[in-house]
Amino acid sequence: MxxxxxxxxxxxxxxxxxxxxxxxxxxxxxxxxxxxxxxxxxxxxxxxxxxxxxxxxxxxxxxxxxxxxxxxxxxxxxxxxxxxxxxxxxxxxALTYKHHDHHVCNQCRKIREFSDPKINEIKEAMGREFQSYITSHSLVLYGDCKVLNCENLPTHS
CATH class of the missing domain: 1.10.10.10 (Winged helix-like DNA-binding domain superfamily/Winged helix DNA-binding domain)
Known part of the structure; x- marks a missing residue:
């Protein structure tokens, strides 16, 4: 709803x-x-x-x-x-958007969202190293589906 x-x-x-x-x-x-x-x-x-x-x-x-x-x-x-x-x-x-990163499966194309505080630590460390206030970032991880019988995998006839 x-x-x-x-x-x-x-x-x-x-x-x-x-x-x-x-x-x-x-x-x-x-x-x-x-x-x-x-x-x-x-x-x-x-x-x-x-x-x-x-x-x-x-x-x-x-x-x-x-x-x-x-x-x-x-x-x-x-x-x-x-x-x-x-x-x-x-x-x-975007109105309720909380920053997150993405994992995209190369095979089934499913997009999963995730957040990890370690990524923010890296962002802050890079900001200090480059003397820059990092205002945004984008991280997308691509991987191959290992889910048995994944319903998103394309079928080959």
């Missing part, structure tokens, strides 16, 4: 962002927020997946509108965009 208070907060932030940018507030743009924030917090979705999900729910929206809206959501801090290896861009909601 989607957190309606969270969705309303995201819409208010987006509305203020659009006003500052001088951009139009269209129902289609706000419907993208509805659908992105209805996903589980740890789910990543691409434009095509979001397009199909919205079409199946009866929305009349183009892929271009979804692309453009997601770009605006990233710029406004309401979405995070990830580009994993050979995958298309994936998006996740």
């Amino acid at each position: 989607a957190d309606q208070a969270l969705i309303q907060k995201a819409k208010k932030i987006f509305e203020n962002y659009l006003l500052k940018q001088g951009s139009r507030k269209t129902p289609e743009r706000f419907s993208v927020i509805d659908e992105l924030y209805a996903l589980p917090e740890d789910e990543h979705i691409d434009v095509e997946g979001l397009f199909l999900k919205m079409r199946n729910k009866g929305y009349t929206i183009s892929r271009a509108t979804i692309y453009n809206t997601l770009d605006l959501l990233v710029d406004s801090g309401l979405a995070v965009k990830h580009q994993f290896k050979d995958k298309v861009a994936l998006y996740e909601q």
